[in-house]
Amino acid sequence: MNTLGLLFPYFLMNVKNFAVDRGSFITYGLTILCRQIIGVSFIWIVFTKIPTIAGWSFNEVLFLIGFFETVQGLFFLLFAWTLWFPSKYIVRAELDLVLTLPIPSYLAVFLREFGRSVMEILSPLFGIVIMIVAVMGMPNKLSLVDIPLIGIYSLAGAFLIGGIATSMTCISFWHKGASSWMSAINSILDLGKYPLSIYSNSIRFFLTYIIPLGFISFFQGASLLRPRSYLLKGIASVPIALLVFGVGIFIWKRGLLKYDSSGH
Amino acid sequence: MIRNTLFPMLRLGFREATAYRVDIVVYALALIIPLAVEFFLWSAVYSQRTSVDGYSFNELISYLFTARAVSLLCAMRSMESNIEQDISSGKISIVLSLPIHYFNFTSFRQIGFNATLFMIIGLPVILIMQLIPGLPVFHIKSILFFIPSVILGLLVSSLVSFLVGISAFQLRNTMGMSSIRNLFFALFSGILFPLSFLPGILRQFSEYMPFQVMISVPINILFGRIEGAKILNVLILQLAWLTVLSVLVIVLFRGARKRTPGFGG
Numbered sequence: 354m355n356t357l358g359l360l361f362p363y364f365l366m367n368v369k370n371f372a373v374d375r376g377s378f379i380t381y382g383l384t385i386l387c388r389q390i391i392g393v394s395f396i397w398i399v400f401t402k403i404p405t406i407a408g409w410s411f412n413e414v415l416f417l418i419g420f421f422e423t424v425q426g427l428f429f430l431l432f433a434w435t436l437w438f439p440s441k442y443i444v445r446a447e448l449d450l451v452l453t454l455p456i457p458s459y460l461a462v463f464l465r466e467f468g469r470s471v472m473e474i475l476s477p478l479f480g481i482v483i484m485i486v487a488v489m490g491m492p493n494k495l496s497l498v499d500i501p502l503i504g505i506y507s508l509a510g511a512f513l514i515g516g517i518a519t520s521m522t523c524i525s526f527w528h529k530g531a532s533s534w535m536s537a538i539n540s541i542l543d544l545g546k547y548p549l550s551i552y553s554n555s556i557r558f559f560l561t562y563i564i565p566l567g568f569i570s571f572f573q574g575a576s577l578l579r580p581r582s583y584l585l586k587g588i589a590s591v592p593i594a595l596l597v598f599g600v601g602i603f604i605w606k607r608g609l610l611k612y613d614s615s616g617h
Numbered sequence: 618m619i620r621n622t623l624f625p626m627l628r629l630g631f632r633e634a635t636a637y638r639v640d641i642v643v644y645a646l647a648l649i650i651p652l653a654v655e656f657f658l659w660s661a662v663y664s665q666r667t668s669v670d671g672y673s674f675n676e677l678i679s680y681l682f683t684a685r686a687v688s689l690l691c692a693m694r695s696m697e698s699n700i701e702q703d704i705s706s707g708k709i710s711i712v713l714s715l716p717i718h719y720f721n722f723t724s725f726r727q728i729g730f731n732a733t734l735f736m737i738i739g740l741p742v743i744l745i746m747q748l749i750p751g752l753p754v755f756h757i758k759s760i761l762f763f764i765p766s767v768i769l770g771l772l773v774s775s776l777v778s779f780l781v782g783i784s785a786f787q788l789r790n791t792m793g794m795s796s797i798r799n800l801f802f803a804l805f806s807g808i809l810f811p812l813s814f815l816p817g818i819l820r821q822f823s824e825y826m827p828f829q830v831m832i833s834v835p836i837n838i839l840f841g842r843i844e845g846a847k848i849l850n851v852l853i854l855q856l857a858w859l860t861v862l863s864v865l866v867i868v869l870f871r872g873a874r875k876r877t878p879g880f881g882g
Binding site for chain 1: 637792
């Protein structure tokens with residue numbers, strides 16, 4: 354309980370550090386807005402050529418993209434630190450300090466970084482706007498029951514990416530030198546952005562069962578739009594996210610045994 | 618002048634690009650994964666029709682792969698953040714005292730970096746696309762006109778990025794300007810789709826932007842979609858953009874330099 358009590362003070366401190374430069378609020382918001390305009394305009398232009406893609410209408414794909422942006426934003430809000438973990442905690446060895454704290458190391462790093470990427474909160478907000486616009490254009494609306502489901506499902510997606518990102522960032526425990534592979538995560542996530550139905554069977558299998566990027570947002574979103582064919586996979590997203598996150602924590606613990614601070 | 622100032626900057630860029638070999642893999646992934654997604658997305662579109670705005674599936678895929686490969690040469694994102702860092706750290710006052718214009722200092726470093734990435738990742742992609750049967754093959758004449766066109770596109774791109782970078786004199790960080798530039802580049806350079814896919818008014822708008830001469834113009838020359846006398850027209854258009862932006866850079870940079878507090882003013 355004491356540990357959770359640290360959540361708010363850390364959050365406040367990091368937000369204050371961020372807010373020192375007021376200009377960064379505006380520019381960060383602008384960056385997120387531009388990113389989303391690119392995504393939506395691209396899919397809009399594709400749909401000016403054709404009414405449906407692999408059986409999905411424009412509004413359905415728009416809804417899925419809104420869901421994807423929401424999940425991605427939540428991921429960056431909670432786990433953006435995995436991107437700079439290798440350079441900050443391994444190369445500059447700030448992990449030394451963390452290991453002296455009387456709380457689990459993963460939680461400690463999470464707390465120290467919580468709130469640093471606070472502006473990513475805009476991403477889910479814009480994502481929700483996209484989803485609302487998409488639902489307005491659909492013949493059969495979603496029911497009220499779906500709203501808490503969207504919350505649970507998007508958290509599941511965020512923790513799934515969190516697990517994958519944790520596993521990736523842990524590579525730095527074994528290989529200190531280069532820390533740039535984390536910048537590949539944005540392109541990797543793009544594989545789960547559009548309906549999985551566009552991929553060939555083997556890639557669809559790969560993205561469902563091997564590296565489950567389909568559970569970032571697609572299966573959850575699809576289970577809300579078409580419960581008849583996707584309900585089970587939508588529900589499965591929660592245990593799968595927990596499993597992948599657990600794997601991340603497991604690799605983290607193995608990696609800690611390898612950690613030998615700086616100067617070796 | 619060129620041997621003493623520009624070559625060292627190009628070489629610096631080359632060294633930066635090859636310093637970490639893992640980085641090359643990351644850049645390759647950042648190129649190939651979006652292309653794979655686009656490939657499957659468009660193949661879902663083309664399963665319902667055989668041609669979109671005069672592009673067959675093979676032509677479009679070849680276009681998209683080549684455009685991404687060429688974008689390795691033209692995208693200058695790290696140049697913008699390099700300028701921002703120089704300005705915010707105060708290092709700029711040292712750089713400004715060097716006998717080289719700050720534009721040459723930053724842009725040729727980035728060009729050397731980009732050219733290296735293009736040789737290692739982009740060129741192989743283009744060559745492989747040439748060997749796959751059924752995909753469009755480039756004519757020698759098109760390639761000869763493509764080379765000056767892509768160099769002009771590269772210079773226009775670096776001028777635009779330089780303007781974005783020196784906006785940090787006023788705005789302190791370039792992130793906002795950078796993302797606006799990125800938005801226009803994504804939609805109006807022809808990297809995500811051929812510009813003829815844009816609906817009417819946006820397409821006209823794209824013709825008045827410098828972004829189309831970065832990717833769309835050189836690629837369309839390479840694919841023979843711009844040919845004959847029209848090639849001369851687009852090369853003149855590129856030169857016109859180069860001139861206009863150069864004047865802007867010289868004027869604005871002179872103004873910004875006068876206000877640089879680190880420079881004794």
